[in-house]
Amino acid sequence: MSKLPKSIIFCFITFILISCSNDNKYISKSFYALGTIVNITVPAKNENLIEKTYKLIQNKESEIKSFYENINSAKPFQKIKINSEIKSLLKDSIYFSNISNGKFDITIYTITSLYGFPEGPFKQPAYEKIRDALTKIGISHIHMENETIFKDNDILIDMGAYAKGYIVDKAVELLKNNGVKNAIVDAGGDLFALGDKNGKKWKIAIKHPDKPDSFLSIVSIANKAVVTSGNYERFFITKDGKRIIHIFDATTGKTANNYKSISVIADNTEIADALSTVYFLLPIEKIKKLCEKLNTPVLVYTLDNKLIKLCSWESYEN
Template sequence: MTRVFQYLLLCCALLPYATPSLAEWHYEKQAIMGTEVSVQLWHEDSQQAEQLIDQVMAEFRRLDDELSPFKPTSELSRVNREAAKGPVKISAELTALIDKSLWYSDLTGGAFDISFATLGKHYDFRNKQRADEQLTESLLEALNYRHLHLDKNTHTLRFGHEKTKIDLGGIAKGYAVDRAVAILKAAGVCCASVSAGGDSRMIGDKRGRPWLVGIRHPRDKSKNAAVIPLTDTAISTSGDYERYFIDDSNTRVHHIFNPATGKPADTTAGSSDKLISVSIIGPRGFDTDPLSTSVFVLGKEKGLALIDRLPGFEAVVIDSNRRLYFSRGLDNPQSANANP
């Protein structure tokens, strides 16, 4: 894997993405799952390409209908309404998602925890509202993945605390990207890129060249902190700039929660261990998505140590001092400056 990254480019200039002019490249983007979903693929038959893109977008919409915590008719919303009362029958797909989430909860010592919704649901980033200290203290006990009792044999889920809620925002998009890639691979597509917000996965290369994936500069959306050449892999990025607001005390309040505190993970300026952006590279979005959240919460030292223990995964992180750091498998210096 490391050969792929031998020419990882550090830059602060805007990466000039452009839709290829060749007729064989087909591109589409739509707003689904609360983000921008984009598909780019190589195909010699325009009609078949359009049909495949339609199938991919339909799959994203299906998953949004089932996994959105904001849609009352979704399976996830039904679970949040009923699981505290007793075991709830769930689909095999939701079982797999929750099982994987709990596996990462164990692996990370609770840094990844889908029960963050217990408090996360009380944050409204658009209207700059968050849970106050009293509400946070009253719900903190309910925010614990150990309250999630999953029976994989009977496909049932029960919450052990009456106030526990779950949200799959830290894993669902990566899973959806994998589902989209499976559709394209089954149709024989050789080269494609699928993205949903900060989660992307590539099939093959870009017709003889690697896909160039830009990691956004966390404090200037017009620039990239790094550009990474990738082939046939997945990458997920979590940052404190995706959904956030600045409160009256000039504190950045963002959407990545530390389950231990029930509050957004600390990004205090000047702390060398606190992170503001995490990108994880690996085989599947089903893993890179939860890992990017986990490393963000764990911080630079523990987060990079975790990635270094996992075969097949690499990381690029930016700390609150705007310096870049890399996991051991990347053939690059251990740090670089990400300041403008």
């Protein structure tokens, strides 16, 4: 799991939970995990489950980090054992790559790491290094055989674009299995709203990238996830004034500074997390076609400050 410096964590929290004042029936606790601030809101009677949920998040993060370390340090064709959970996540990466026509690819870390992402220090790598890395990347260079995995060259992988959402879903699953019917799990903007709050849907505000005290939209959701990807999260400016953001197109090897932000509503957080990046890599016309096919409302804030609502996003604004 990609880790972000604690000093800039609060810049990345995309959502603000809007709740009724003087409501003592819910309790929220925050802690650091997944490279961000994780906030868990549950009914007061279920407060004892917050610590249990926190430990699950920590354990899942540790397991995925361990996998990254093993595969990224392995030599070409060296087989690494994987469990069913990691295998499932890898299969998901193939799906996300396919629906994006190869633009989304977990092996893009081979290139983004040259720039210093995710933690920095950031730098502009030599063209030769980028060109060499571009010839190596591609999910097709990762091979699964039964309970093992190996790579056929020295590429690096990072599933951070959707693994955080997956862990949020697992946290929600734990709460549900323990009888919790209404809750919020928010990992720095990867948010799932379970059930409702006092008979009303949860209201989630999506922050404005350019105006800290304003919102792009406020949506009402129940049993849905909302995730945002933005060009204001992790980025740096080169000496010649080019903005290099953390999202890269695997077909070109270049940064994809295509929008200011894209928000997605989906049935689970992993899907919303991945699609917020997938859509970021696509032109508006293709976003519209894909969100219609996948039934995932999308809010796009363009580089020229236009707000575009696709696939019935506005139906959640009530």
